Amino acid sequence: MTATRRDELTRPIVAWLAASLxxxxxxxxxxxxxxxxxxxxxxxxxxxxxxxxGVPLPTRDxxxxxxxxxxxAIGIFWVVYRRYGGVIGRDAGISLLVLLIGLKxxxxxxxxxxxxxxxxxxxxxxxxxxxxxxxxxxxxALACVTALLGSLVAMAQPGRARSVGANLRLAGTLMxxxxxxxxxxxxxxPRPGSPLWSLPKDARRAISGxxxxxxxxxxxxxxxxxxxxxxxxxxxxxxxxxxxxxxxPVLVKTDGxxxxxxxxxxxxxxxxTAQGVRYSYSITLEPTNxxxxxxxxxxxxxxxxxxxxxxxxxxxxxPITDRIRYSAESYTQAWVAExxxxxxxxxxxxxxxxxxxxxxxxRQWRLEDRTDEGVVRRALQYFRNxxxxxxxxxxxxxxxxxxxxxxxxxxxxxxxxxxAFAVLMRAARVPARIVTGYQGGEYNPVGDYYIxxxxxxxxxxxxxxxxxxxxxxxxxxxxxxxxxxxxxxQALPGLGATVGGTAADLxxxxxxxxxxxxxxxxLNNRWNHWVISYNARRQSAMFDDLGLSADWRALSxxxxxxxxxxxxxxxxxxxxxxxxxxxxxxxxYRRFCAKLARRGHPRAPYEGPMDYARRxxxxxxxxxADITRITGLYARARYGQTSSAxxxxxxxxxxxxxxx
Amino acid sequence: xxxxxxxxxxxxKTILDTVIATTGEVVVGKQHEIKLAFTCLLARGHLLIExxxxxxxxxLAHVLARVLGLSFQRVQFxxxxxPADILGVSVYEKETGRFSFHPGPIFAQLVLADEVxxxxxxxQSALLEAMEEHQVTVEGRTHTLPVPFFVVATxxxxxxxxxxxxxxxxxxxxxxRIELGYPDVSAERTLLKGRDRREMVAEIEPILQPKALxxxxxxxxxxxxxxxxxxxxxxLLNHSRRAPGFLAGLSPRAGLSLRSAAxxxxxxxxxxxxxxxxxxxxxxxxxxxxxxxxxxxxxAAPEDIAARLLREVAIP
Numbered sequence: 001m002t003a004t005r006r007d008e009l010t011r012p013i014v015a016w017l018a019a020s021l022x023x024x025x026x027x028x029x030x031x032x033x034x035x036x037x038x039x040x041x042x043x044x045x046x047x048x049x050x051x052x053x054g055v056p057l058p059t060r061d062x063x064x065x066x067x068x069x070x071x072x073a074i075g076i077f078w079v080v081y082r083r084y085g086g087v088i089g090r091d092a093g094i095s096l097l098v099l100l101i102g103l104k105x106x107x108x109x110x111x112x113x114x115x116x117x118x119x120x121x122x123x124x125x126x127x128x129x130x131x132x133x134x135x136x137x138x139x140x141a142l143a144c145v146t147a148l149l150g151s152l153v154a155m156a157q158p159g160r161a162r163s164v165g166a167n168l169r170l171a172g173t174l175m176x177x178x179x180x181x182x183x184x185x186x187x188x189x190p191r192p193g194s195p196l197w198s199l200p201k202d203a204r205r206a207i208s209g210x211x212x213x214x215x216x217x218x219x220x221x222x223x224x225x226x227x228x229x230x231x232x233x234x235x236x237x238x239x240x241x242x243x244x245x246x247x248x249p250v251l252v253k254t255d256g257x258x259x260x261x262x263x264x265x266x267x268x269x270x271x272x273t274a275q276g277v278r279y280s281y282s283i284t285l286e287p288t289n290x291x292x293x294x295x296x297x298x299x300x301x302x303x304x305x306x307x308x309x310x311x312x313x314x315x316x317x318x319p320i321t322d323r324i325r326y327s328a329e330s331y332t333q334a335w336v337a338e339x340x341x342x343x344x345x346x347x348x349x350x351x352x353x354x355x356x357x358x359x360x361x362x363r364q365w366r367l368e369d370r371t372d373e374g375v376v377r378r379a380l381q382y383f384r385n386x387x388x389x390x391x392x393x394x395x396x397x398x399x400x401x402x403x404x405x406x407x408x409x410x411x412x413x414x415x416x417x418x419x420a421f422a423v424l425m426r427a428a429r430v431p432a433r434i435v436t437g438y439q440g441g442e443y444n445p446v447g448d449y450y451i452x453x454x455x456x457x458x459x460x461x462x463x464x465x466x467x468x469x470x471x472x473x474x475x476x477x478x479x480x481x482x483x484x485x486x487x488x489x490q491a492l493p494g495l496g497a498t499v500g501g502t503a504a505d506l507x508x509x510x511x512x513x514x515x516x517x518x519x520x521x522x523l524n525n526r527w528n529h530w531v532i533s534y535n536a537r538r539q540s541a542m543f544d545d546l547g548l549s550a551d552w553r554a555l556s557x558x559x560x561x562x563x564x565x566x567x568x569x570x571x572x573x574x575x576x577x578x579x580x581x582x583x584x585x586x587x588x589y590r591r592f593c594a595k596l597a598r599r600g601h602p603r604a605p606y607e608g609p610m611d612y613a614r615r616x617x618x619x620x621x622x623x624x625a626d627i628t629r630i631t632g633l634y635a636r637a638r639y640g641q642t643s644s645a646x647x648x649x650x651x652x653x654x655x656x657x658x659x660x
Numbered sequence: 661x662x663x664x665x666x667x668x669x670x671x672x673k674t675i676l677d678t679v680i681a682t683t684g685e686v687v688v689g690k691q692h693e694i695k696l697a698f699t700c701l702l703a704r705g706h707l708l709i710e711x712x713x714x715x716x717x718x719x720l721a722h723v724l725a726r727v728l729g730l731s732f733q734r735v736q737f738x739x740x741x742x743p744a745d746i747l748g749v750s751v752y753e754k755e756t757g758r759f760s761f762h763p764g765p766i767f768a769q770l771v772l773a774d775e776v777x778x779x780x781x782x783x784q785s786a787l788l789e790a791m792e793e794h795q796v797t798v799e800g801r802t803h804t805l806p807v808p809f810f811v812v813a814t815x816x817x818x819x820x821x822x823x824x825x826x827x828x829x830x831x832x833x834x835x836x837r838i839e840l841g842y843p844d845v846s847a848e849r850t851l852l853k854g855r856d857r858r859e860m861v862a863e864i865e866p867i868l869q870p871k872a873l874x875x876x877x878x879x880x881x882x883x884x885x886x887x888x889x890x891x892x893x894x895x896l897l898n899h900s901r902r903a904p905g906f907l908a909g910l911s912p913r914a915g916l917s918l919r920s921a922a923x924x925x926x927x928x929x930x931x932x933x934x935x936x937x938x939x940x941x942x943x944x945x946x947x948x949x950x951x952x953x954x955x956x957x958x959x960a961a962p963e964d965i966a967a968r969l970l971r972e973v974a975i976p
Contacts, residue, residue: 606971606973606974609937610937611940636933639889639934640884641884
């Protein structure tokens with residue numbers, strides 16, 4: 001019953017669509033469960049087998065298969081519902097979309113359905129950006145778009161068996177032609193300050209990064225992650241690695257095991273006496289879902305939209321859900337001279353009854369040394385002299401975590417040292433708090449910036465030394481100086497391998513490879529900066545720089561004008577391309593026709609020059625001689641054996657003088 | 661406006677005008693079809709005339725032969741006609757004791773294959789092979805056909821009973837397919853008042869010798885085809901292949917046929933180069949039997965298909 005229709009969907013066309021859809025689904029394979037991709041593959045295979053082997057499709061003619069199709073459709077909904085507890089939401093929606101597109105393939109009988117499925121393919125492609133907007137994904141998506149366009153091109157010309165390359169070339173040309181429009185729309189499309197629609201709830205997964213809590217093992221877990229926390233570009237001199245403390249949450253309260261922030265205070269930042277070297281830099285922060293951003297110690301100027309808290313954290317009004325870029329300034333040393341009694345009392349709090357041995361040791365130091373500085377020195381001395389080991393995999397500590405660490409295991413990572421040190425200080429009546437954040441960073445010479453990764457996470461301590469204010473003390477530096485001076489990779493050489501080292505990590509010695517990785521990261525950084533982070537704020541900033549206002553009305557106008565201009569350019573370009581085909585002769589003849597058209601005698605596109613001349617001459621007898629002469633000249637110049645420049649010249653001047 | 665470039669062409673045109681005029685005296689009111697028939701001949705193609713009996717198909721073929729001074733044979737195709745009846749047979753001769761080849765009616769410069777669709781496909785294909793190869797192979801021996809060699813086949817509309825319509829692949833072997841149709845009123849009047857056509861045919865003196873015709877055919881292939889015209893031809897071919905309305909596009913052979921026919925038409929007009937108008941003039945006859953429209957419910961006459969193709973393609 002569908003003889004002609006089947007003709008439309010020839011094997012190459014079906015293969016095109018199947019291949020491009022598989023490409024798109026491959027992009028989802030990382031996030032979607034295996035059965036979704038497997039199911040899709042099976043459905044595509046079915047369609048392919050139909051095209052090549054004549055395996056029947058589930059049409060009404062095959063009752064059982066037809067029933068099977070409906071059962072499958074219901075089954076898909078059921079399984080998705082069972083798996084996700086609903087059919088709404090990002091993951092569930094995409095699973096559903098993938099499988100139903102597969103089913104739709106089996107129903108495809110006509111060009112219309114083919115086009116529909118191809119468009120669904122485009123939609124499915126877009127949903128991949130829920131998961132990642134990185135450059136490789138974008139490039140791959142571009143390839144998918146080309147393939148889908150290629151399918152449409154193949155379908156549009158069923159009679160012509162064009163090679164795969166020819167189809168792709170045409171698709172590529174189409175994309176190139178669309179590129180200016182895309183650019184204009186990207187730059188000018190009015191961007192809402194907040195998303196127009198809210199993403200499905202599951203769109204924002206937990207992101208690994210520092211939290212506002214610290215318990216033993218917390219940072220150790222982070223060191224397993226190669227993920228980038230942020231990138232920093234200095235516009236001034238760069239500080240040395242040992243100075244690069246990136247300040248994050250400040251933890252004051254402890255229950256003996258876990259550290260949490262102090263009571264929130266809405267009082268403004270304390271007066272700071274800045275000293276030392278000023279560093280000015282900009283940070284591109286990956287999304288954290290946390291309402292604070294990171295800055296070099298000690299921040300003095302913070303970006304717009306954030307404020308400096310009393311404990312020198314940079315707080316943002318809303319959680320950082322998208323990659324942002326901000327500029328800040330910091331001084332290597334700062335003197336925070338004020339602290340009220342409440343703040344200091346909180347910095348002395350210890351859970352009652354915990355760590356008896358630690359308290360005893362601290363009390364002993366206190367008795368031996370009157371000054372706070374002396375106690376700090378003694379504590380650092382203690383860490384340096386006793387056989388403490390800086391390690392990622394400390395022995396399990398039973399019982400009291402601090403006592404067990406200081407007097408038992410003596411193996412730990414920065415959080416163990418920081419919390420033990422803070423407890424020691426508090427026990428000796430020296431106010432102390434823990435600061436978490438990142439330390440160090442990897443310099444990328446290609447892009448001239450530092451990459452700070454999750455595994456650079458660090459914890460250190462600040463103690464209150466009356467006249468000197470809050471002073472940073474890093475007990476980890478006492479145990480493993482290399483950690484601070486040369487970075488975590490140097491301090492723990494086996495790290496790359498222990499974190500399930502990729503080939504990349506093992507091969508870091510290859511200079512060329514390292515170079516390549518830096519170049520790639522630099523490229524990624526640009527991509528993030530110019531493409532991903534181009535939001536409403538950046539858009540308006542850009543237009544401010546150009547001296548234009550960027551409210552949505554102006555943007556819409558500009559967008560309209562830009563699109564119009566691009567459209568006009570495209571038309572002009574295509575006309576020029578056509579004109580390049582013809583030459584001066586064709587141009588002159590077109591002018592001749594245009595003159596006659598103005599007299600009400602346009603030439604039909606398919607009308608031959610001699611027929612046209614005959615027809616028009618009959619209507620315009622006065623001009624008949626001229627028309628005949630010009631047409632003769634044109635015929636000889638364009639179709640004759642010997643057409644010379646003189647002919648073209650004669651034709652041109654005749655047409656110029658021609659006035660019907 | 662007609663550009664005459666060489667004395668030869670001028671001469672050819674004069675001769676051809678006379679030839680056409682003479683033919684027109686016998687086959688009245690069919691000026692365009694006569695021109696097409698000569699065009700076909702000049703382009704070294706074979707002609708298929710499709711129409712009802714009695715509209716002058718046979719007369720036209722006969723006149724063509726007479727005017728051009730070609731040897732003429734007529735074969736009436738019937739359902740019991742065998743290939744040997746057309747091609748010839750080898751006969752054992754008692755006197756010499758050897759087989760000798762007795763050529764069939766196909767060994768003539770102009771062969772009229774009358775009602776070709778009445779014969780069985782086997783016989784049809786024997787004819788069509790000879791048309792294509794310009795030679796005949798009987799019992800292992802190859803015999804060359806005379807030069808020029810021109811077949812005019814006539815065909816009744818295929819819906820008549822007892823016919824074997826030529827398959828599309830065979831139709832492609834004919835350069836042109838024309839229809840004669842009923843004469844208009846004045847032509848019919850002339851016909852009715854005039855003398856017996858057979859007598860008139862017999863009285864016709866050859867205007868051209870086969871050798872001169874051969875040279876003219878030679879000149880047709882030298883008629884200039886400019887790049888601009890090739891562009892136009894390609895547009896036409898591509899459109900027939902790309903546009904959704906046509907079931908199958910024109911073959912490269914159809915393209916070559918179109919070019920040769922347009923060249924011949926240009927010669928007929930005394931022009932040294934081909935104009936788009938030449939292509940348009942011959943296109944219906946050249947492509948009418950090669951194109952099929954997709955929409956069979958609105959099956960159009962071949963002329964309409966051609967007209968549609970012409971209308972849809974702009975001259976570049």
